[in-house]
Amino acid sequence: MTQDSQAQPPSTEEKAGTESTEKKASTDYLAKNGCWIDRRLMFEKGSPGRVGTNLPKCTVDTELDIPTDLLRNNLDFPELSEIEVVRHFTHLSQRNWSIDIGFYPLGSCTMKYNPRMNEVGASFPGFTGAHPLQPAETVQGNLELMAELERELCSITGMDACTLQPAAGAHGEMVGLMLMQAHFRHLGQTRTNLIIPDSAHGTNPASAALVGFTPVEVRSDEKGCVNLVELAGLLDENTAGIMLTNPNTLGIFDENISQINEMVHKVGGLSYCDGANMNAIMGKARPGDMGFDVMHLNLHKTFSTPHGGGGPGAGPVCVRQVLEPYLPIPRIVPSRSAAMAGSQVLEIDNDRPLSIGKIKGFYGNFLVLVRAYAYIRTLGASGLKEASEDAVLAANYLMARLKEHYHLPYDQVCMHEFVLSSKHQRENGVHTMHIAKRLMDMGFHPPTVHFPLIVEEALMIEPTETEPLETLDTFVDAMIQIAREAREDPELVQSAPHFADISSLDGVLASRKPNVKWTRE
Numbered sequence: 001m002t003q004d005s006q007a008q009p010p011s012t013e014e015k016a017g018t019e020s021t022e023k024k025a026s027t028d029y030l031a032k033n034g035c036w037i038d039r040r041l042m043f044e045k046g047s048p049g050r051v052g053t054n055l056p057k058c059t060v061d062t063e064l065d066i067p068t069d070l071l072r073n074n075l076d077f078p079e080l081s082e083i084e085v086v087r088h089f090t091h092l093s094q095r096n097w098s099i100d101i102g103f104y105p106l107g108s109c110t111m112k113y114n115p116r117m118n119e120v121g122a123s124f125p126g127f128t129g130a131h132p133l134q135p136a137e138t139v140q141g142n143l144e145l146m147a148e149l150e151r152e153l154c155s156i157t158g159m160d161a162c163t164l165q166p167a168a169g170a171h172g173e174m175v176g177l178m179l180m181q182a183h184f185r186h187l188g189q190t191r192t193n194l195i196i197p198d199s200a201h202g203t204n205p206a207s208a209a210l211v212g213f214t215p216v217e218v219r220s221d222e223k224g225c226v227n228l229v230e231l232a233g234l235l236d237e238n239t240a241g242i243m244l245t246n247p248n249t250l251g252i253f254d255e256n257i258s259q260i261n262e263m264v265h266k267v268g269g270l271s272y273c274d275g276a277n278m279n280a281i282m283g284k285a286r287p288g289d290m291g292f293d294v295m296h297l298n299l300h301k302t303f304s305t306p307h308g309g310g311g312p313g314a315g316p317v318c319v320r321q322v323l324e325p326y327l328p329i330p331r332i333v334p335s336r337s338a339a340m341a342g343s344q345v346l347e348i349d350n351d352r353p354l355s356i357g358k359i360k361g362f363y364g365n366f367l368v369l370v371r372a373y374a375y376i377r378t379l380g381a382s383g384l385k386e387a388s389e390d391a392v393l394a395a396n397y398l399m400a401r402l403k404e405h406y407h408l409p410y411d412q413v414c415m416h417e418f419v420l421s422s423k424h425q426r427e428n429g430v431h432t433m434h435i436a437k438r439l440m441d442m443g444f445h446p447p448t449v450h451f452p453l454i455v456e457e458a459l460m461i462e463p464t465e466t467e468p469l470e471t472l473d474t475f476v477d478a479m480i481q482i483a484r485e486a487r488e489d490p491e492l493v494q495s496a497p498h499f500a501d502i503s504s505l506d507g508v509l510a511s512r513k514p515n516v517k518w519t520r521e
Contacts, residue, residue, distance in 0.1 A: 002427035035418055039501075042078050042088055043405040052082035052124055095501070097445050099306075103471050105398075105450040107417045107460030108201065108249055110279045110301035114512075117119055118304045122367045133361035136347050137187050137217060138262040143346040147332045147361060149315075156384065157275070157295060158288025159318035161326045164369055165360040169276055172296025172315025173207035173243075175328065178356045179240040179319060180240055180270050183213060189270070191240035197226055199249045199452045201274055219424045224410045225254040235263060241270035246290065247277050249394065249460070250410055250430065251417035253285075261291030270323075271331045278302045279464070280416035283385025283494040288387035294319045305368045325354040325465060330363070343362075371456075392471060398463055401476045405483040417462035419455050430486040430493045432457040437504055438485070438496035442478040 024501040038045070077259030080088075091193050104111035122128075130139050166172035177194070191201065194213040198205050198220055199443040205215035216234055221227040226244065242264045247253040254260070261271040273295035279302045287295050299305055300313035307313075329352050335345040379387065392415050399418040403411065407423040422432045434457075448460035463472055485493050496504060 046078040048079040048086040048463045050079045050081050050227040052085055067324045104445045105447045105461045107462040112464035113466040114304040118371045121374040122370040127370050144330050152376050158286030160321040162318045163326040164316045165364040166315035167330055168313035169298045169315045170203040172317050175359055176294045176296050176317045177211045179323045182356050194240050195242040198454050199242050204243050224250040224252045235267045239267050239269040243272040245277055247280050247415035250419050253415055257290045282388050284388050299372040304370035305371045314365050320501045328359045370391040387465045394463040405480050420459040422457040425486040428486050428490040430490050434493045436483055438493045439480050439496040441499050496501045
């Protein structure tokens with residue numbers, strides 16, 4: 001991507017002409033790809049008497065005795081035809097950014113393309129039409145899929161047992177920590193402290209506090225990993241365990257992970273692995289082999305479910321045998337009576353006296369589980385390994401090309417993501433948020449910014465394994481151009497974005513005094 005090929009911000013004359021046009025509601029249209037799109041609000045469209053329905057005449061008494069104070073007679077709904085309504089909502093959907101449109105270099109979130117074939121599989125009538133209250137003997141195939149997915153996830157993570165119920169990552173964190181609590185409660189121990197690195201995902205300390213643990217921060221060393229000396233000083237009889245991500249949020253694999261878990265186990269604690277970054281190591285390394293006792297997985301990040309948009313997700317929790325008795329109910333188990341008769345039948349088991357109980361309606365978000373099962377069975381062990389290798393290769397390629405133009409606080413081989421800093425650009429008044437906004441002008445979704453907090457002016461970049469080399473090169477060219485603009489014309493970057501429907505906002509003001517009701521002047 002060369003500088004000449006990049007769209008430049010509109011001139012003063014162009015801005016003036018645009019502003020003049022926008023003041024006229026009757027001509028408030030936006031030209032996009034040769035198509036004139038009406039961007040007025042629905043309440044500015046339509047005409048009195050225009051309808052978009054053709055319903056049969058009502059033949060029953062519709063008179064309702066509604067108190068007058070509950071009647072809403074002042075609603076001024078727009079009167080629109082069917083095609084106007086269809087076009088309005090279609091245009092709204094086209095204003096959303098998605099992985100189907102362009103690159104999502106969003107660190108720690110693994111916004112990767114997922115095969116459409118898995119969507120087809122999840123839409124099979126036997127899956128979509130099943131009712132969660134059906135007798136177990138009528139949904140044996142669905143139960144078998146879930147039981148086999150549990151076994152596959154245990155194999156991938158090196159754990160002994162699994163529950164598929166948690167609805168997403170943070171929910172999985174809460175469940176995993178509840179399992180740890182149940183374990184100590186069963187032993188008659190009261191342990192309050194949960195050690196969490198300063199580079200952790202924000203949900204980690206929040207989940208710990210939610211279930212009643214006291215989060216205790218351990219700082220990172222000069223390599224971006226857990227400081228072993230400081231960790232040793234924090235471990236005592238009150239330590240419930242440690243909760244960390246490996247590779248961590250800096251994209252660095254902690255080479256001391258086995259030693260860390262041994263130190264925690266030595267004082268009687270348990271080790272929790274946040275599996276959000278599993279996309280870097282699946283098929284290559286297993287958290288269970290590293291000494292972890294419990295972990296959650298984000299199926300909507302790593303194992304093929306469209307990510308974002310409010311869900312649904314899935315956050316299965318895998319555990320070592322010591323925590324298996326505490327897993328939530330119901331559990332899917334082989335029928336004892338059927339086994340005695342020589343047949344293989346699965347049943348629902350709620351007779352688990354040490355279980356933490358039910359934590360999600362029925363068995364979890366089932367269709368998300370179907371997608372994950374299809375993904376794993378399609379790729380197989382070699383495919384999962386190759387996906388991790390490609391993700392790590394892509395991240396190191398971007399890091400190697402960009403570290404000459406941005407500050408790289410941890411200059412070492414990364415895993416699936418890495419963290420840059422706009423520390424150099426800040427000398428010219430260009431900050432991380434400016435760079436993110438300028439990337440929008442160039443057709444890219446911004447990466448994660450200002451995280452992890454231990455890196456000032458952080459830009460966290462994760463390319464995933466699904467992007468072609470040409471896309472990665474185009475992204476690099478855009479980032480290099482922004483670095484050059486930050487030196488030569490910083491105001492251009494500071495005033496971005498120039499082509500979005502809404503210009504750069506005052507983030508502080510928007511947070512403290514949000515205006516959720518927008519009206520046209």
